[in-house]
Amino acid sequence: MAEDSTEPEADRSQENSPALSAGFDKYRSLGDSQLMIFVPKDVVPPFRFKAGGWELLQSSIELGSAMKARIAERGFLMCRVNDDQTGWIELTDPPTRRIWG
Numbered sequence: 001m002a003e004d005s006t007e008p009e010a011d012r013s014q015e016n017s018p019a020l021s022a023g024f025d026k027y028r029s030l031g032d033s034q035l036m037i038f039v040p041k042d043v044v045p046p047f048r049f050k051a052g053g054w055e056l057l058q059s060s061i062e063l064g065s066a067m068k069a070r071i072a073e074r075g076f077l078m079c080r081v082n083d084d085q086t087g088w089i090e091l092t093d094p095p096t097r098r099i100w101g
Helices: 002-021 065-074
Strands: 024-029 035-040 054-061 077-081 088-091
Antiparallel strands (some): 024 035, 024 054, 035 077, 077 088
């Protein structure tokens, strides 16, 4: 009987996992290769025109809890990768296109 009571518990945890296992998609700006955006899987990234378009780099990736929280707040997480590729800076809006001026 104890085994039967644990099966529904396991089933409930599996019901929640598809939302968590769906993951996130990572895109790079076509206008600025150092500009990246993360969105929930299969969601069209915002700022398409400001970024010059987006190129899908990775699909269904997992992110850390802080990055997930940011995406839950805004629907996306955008960042600029450092020139030396050692880190990134979070952005709330794409920068103006300084590379074309």
